[in-house]
Amino acid sequence: MTANDWLRLLHGPETDEQKRLARLEDKLDRLMDALGVPRDAPPPAPGEEVEDFLQRGMKINAIKVYREQNGGTLVASKEAVEALEAEMKARGLI
Numbered sequence: 001m002t003a004n005d006w007l008r009l010l011h012g013p014e015t016d017e018q019k020r021l022a023r024l025e026d027k028l029d030r031l032m033d034a035l036g037v038p039r040d041a042p043p044p045a046p047g048e049e050v051e052d053f054l055q056r057g058m059k060i061n062a063i064k065v066y067r068e069q070n071g072g073t074l075v076a077s078k079e080a081v082e083a084l085e086a087e088m089k090a091r092g093l094i
Helices: 003-011 016-035 048-055 059-070 074-090
Strands: none
Touching: 048 059, 048 074, 059 074
């Protein structure tokens, strides 16, 4: 009995949504492999410009630059910059 068989016994048959998600994840994995992108890669480090804006108290500018450099949503960029800000405060850089 395979692991998938055990999962089906425990959780019941896969739904159409679960099957679709599995296909999408497989496609994404193949695309990442083709592009040479490592799986589960850590997010890119913020640039010096982002840190400079934070040191000058210009969080909105830091978020804007972070988003331009790394893409992603405004919310994700804001969270990343706020995490960086907290780290910089803990290290006494702000």
